[in-house]
Amino acid sequence: MAMKVNRRAALGGLAASALAAPALAKAADRPKRHIPPKPEIEGGALINKDRAYSVMEEYGLAGLIALDPINVYYMTNVRTIGVRFITEYPGFATMSPDPDMPIYLVSGSSAAWDIANRDRETAELMPYGYGGWNAAAFNTDGQPEEPTGGTTRHYHFRDDVELTPREQRWKAASDSFRDDIAASAAWGLARALKAQGITKGRVAVDDMRIARFLAQTDLPDVECVDGYGVIQLIRMVKTPQELAYQKLGSWNNGEACMATINALEPGMRHTDVEQIFLAECAIRGNRVNNVIAGMPGGNFPDDGVLVAGKPYLIDCVSNYKGYMGDIARTFFFGDPPKEVEMRRRANQLAREAVFDAIRPGVKYSTLRQIGLDTMIKAGMPAHAVFVTPHSVGLQHDDNPMRMPNFGVDAFDHVLEENMTLTVDLPYLEVGWGSGHNEDLFRVTKSGYEPYNTERDPFLVL
Template sequence: MDRRTFLAVSAVSASIGATRLDAAAPAKLPPMTAPDGIDRDRASSLMEKFGFSLLVLEQPVNVYYFTGIRSGMHRLGFENQSFAVVAKDKTAPIRFITAQFPYYFMSADVGLAPGVEPMLVTGPDGDEAADAVMLATPEGESKTAREQNRRREILGAAPYYQSTEDAFKAALEGVDLSGGIVGYDTIHAHNLVAKSLPGARKGNGLDLAKHIRLIKTEREIGLMKAASRANIAAALETTGQFRNLGTLRNIRNHFNSQVGLLGNVPGFLVLNGAIDEAYDEDIVEGTAILIDGVSSRAGYHGDYGRTVFIGEPASHMIRKVKTIGTAWDEVRNGLKPGMRFSDIRAQGQAVLRKLGSSIQVPFNPHCVGLAHTEHPEFDSDGSALDLVLQPGMIISVDCPLLESGSAGTAHLEDLVLITESGSEAIHDTGNQIIIA
């Protein structure tokens, strides 16, 4: 065994142990049925705090979160197709407005989350809404179980509506707006509100939706753990192939293929400080390459950053990487409810000073879930938000080395769940130094 191989085995195998082997198999997922539903108590409380009586949401991520449906038409690139209508009154159902046939053909198989009602638009047929359109069953053949389920979903959603505006007006029946703000998250949602409720107070509900999404349910935490496990397994398998792959483009492509094999959807892979897939370069012996891999499962994201040394590390660079690791371990162990994002940044800098280091590392926190960065920007009074950690949040703290030199790049990043009394990583936080 040569020195390079010994270093690789010592640095990687000792830190990940069985992780690299075990993580190669996709994590067992909860059944892929509709989500359990959102926390209506939390949603209603926040809507009250922000002064909103209604949210009309069209962004695919928000429609998915509030209804459990990833709209087929949105996924095909069509806008202005599906809306979630969420009243402040927690006893009112969430209404899902969409076209009938796409719902039947692309969404009814899974169905909606509990507490969500479909309001389907079939178009006009004279002065009435058209009947539901469904696929024909060939003569002499029986309907499949899937087709029977689809038809039950569609027939149970009647009555149908001639237009999205008609469905929206019906969705408002019995809803107490009481002068509160009607929120929207896209121009299409805004236009629907403006046309149907011309006298309503309107406001941007995008940030409020992010506030609601901050606290994860047990199902969401399970999906985040599964997404993270597969994301890390793909990243570690890819680092083992760095020398064979040879270029950044090849490395990215390999990571994406591994992500798919393990049940995730590729997001991006930052390599050596470059995120654009169009950029390419050869890996260089003796340098360090940061990796920052992101992929998702059922919409929920994994996010993982590490430093990979190509061959024997330069002594000054490995000292810096070890310092980042020591500082991050201390910061991570101190995370707890009540801390603000600014406290995390300040704590990181304090630890670096205590270690006698002058390296530049931002310790920049962000919330992760249905987006790589999904925390809100503003408080209820419109002021810039210095977010306070709460139990149920999942955060990342970005720890890149802010240097650009011939020795390469470095990064460290893990996902952390905030608990009632502190925090816990949702994956193995080892492997801080990897040698290819």
């Protein structure tokens, strides 16, 4: 029979026990948490402005407009709340070829206080409100005219207390657009371009939806050209702040990868590998982008289970503040047979030959050919070999392949100082297995600087 409970007595007992509860623990009694490492420098701009001006001049551009969150972050050093909430139009960035003009972040006003914190170099804000999205106004000549009625949320500031310096900056930022805010995203873009002197000419955009926005405004002479690769081309050579983020993120990524390999056991599935790598990245301050173990696209061939006696690659990508590390290793449970050892040796010889050739002025195609020739000459079957140099930064493949709108059908990129890249050297054969050795590096004046550990390209577990 169910026991009846006297609720009044029960509640009274709870109250009594609460009164008798021990005192709250002091701060000194709290367990100490691991603090992830920090970058060598903080607060600098991400965008390589000198390179951006040079690229715009080379391709005859009147400016740049970005919508892709990666490019907006790169140009402004701000991640808007819209990016975090994955909204359709989280923010835009505009840039003029005139060095005297500021870069603008065109977004909702929620970014104002982040910029006002002044904890890093950022773009200037051109805020837009909500209320003029569907309003269409025209002047006497029939040209679009910015509608009125753009509004945004404003927080109350107490006037009977002394605000902190940061709170004062928040208030100043809010006051700056209290009575004058762009009616919509389209008109925010128009305001930013006019402020930068961009009222005509070809503008490279990373998303052609931007053209639809500008068509709603009074800038009919601004021509949007599909130019995602233009911004990628700029991003290939890193600034000191980017290098600081990427160096830390890449070393974290490499150590997380090695720790993951050493935690593996036969019988595990790919989801186990993913969870181990996720945990190892988290304690180092990185965010996971991807991990591949086994065969790319299919993971472990034996019903999805890791088994002894087969070679496996593991390719790990994670990031610190958006800047990615990319490392790959080969592992084997048991005693590797002769063919596995031969392919390991061929792969390592190719890696050494490729890295010996790294210096400014060398083409991607040269590195690719060195890798292919060395591996095949050392006994690797030609059908198993892939060699792919690629820039790494805010994207895994952080370089344009082609820019047809600018007369470039295919790029054969040339190494420059402060580029960060890897050279993929996987060897893959279904029915046999997979292997890989990949290390991220920075191109220096005369060679390279490793951005992750170079140890243990092949691990026998």
